Amino acid sequence: MTNPWTVAGPRARAAAVAALAMVVLVATLLVGMVIGRSSVTVAAVPTAVEPTVVVQEPDAQPLPVVGAVMPAAGPLAVFTADPGLANDRGRATGYRVVDTDIDRRALAEVLAETFGVEGRVVAETTGDWRVGSANGPSIVVKGDAEASWLFSDPTIGDLGRVPAREAALETARTLLGELGVDLAGIDWQVDAATPRTTVIAWQTINDRRTQLAWRVSIGRRGAITAVSGFAGTLQPVPGYPVLGAAAAVRRSAQPGWSAFGPTPVAVEFAAPEAPAEPESAFTATSPTFVGRPVAVATLRELVVTEAELGLAEFTQPSGEVLILPAYLLTADDGSRWSLLAIADAYVSFQPPTTPPTPAVSSSIRAN
16 A cells, blocks of 8 residues: 655645645545554653553453563573474465655654644654654654654643543544544553553554554543654565474574574463462572582473464564564473574574773863
């Protein structure tokens, strides 16, 4: 589909402004395009004064996340494939967010018209575009791959009644619908925290919730305090060659491949188990060998008994989120893990980017 955020002539935009009211103007310039299709939020919505309470849980289960995770309290795990585990190769479709030919300056102008933000569009050295001031209503359009954007208004007061869940949800539905969001693919969540309620519209793929979302924060008396989204398009990427499940498990044991899983799958909506009482460090007796203490590490040796090909989200070093073919593994102890399934040719290992060492000022050197 043609992206309406491509560069358009100033005469066409001026004619639309003169002919239509503000909401109709937005719809005309969008030409059905979603102002925020599916991406990570460009900036956090205003911090709540009181703890947030989720008053409406999303219905869909989240897509698994695949990739290296920070070490947790649990033991390390090594994986082997059960002899009966399937090993059929094939092809599958992934997804990415693209910003092909998006005119970010025009996007900033339209968003400013939509939310009533006054001022000229200013290009920043970071590649962002900004309208408004830091102390008043503002629009920021990011220079990232998703063309993320944020509207915020810190001048909204804290007097008045907090909107009810139903009212906040209806406000968000109406606003996002006018912006061109396909509400049929949305999974709704409502977080209530005085003095505002935030409605999160999660993008779904195959009835699974992604990390990609729109957020609408509604303050006292129904005033909109912040909205975030993006202009990038969620684009299918068909034809990824995928390994068989057994081969993918074997590959994960090779040096470096733990960066792509197995990654533990979070279990949602389950009551947390009470932690076991830790053994006192002063009473524990270490095993010995020839009279010397032996260093001990806990290790889980897991056998993968089931594998289902699906999707998982992978975050690139640049921050871009890819949704890639991945296996949902089940081990012999019942634990579940996600593991990247795409062939080696579509995986790259790169050295980390080391930031430059800051220069030491002359005043510091003098001291």
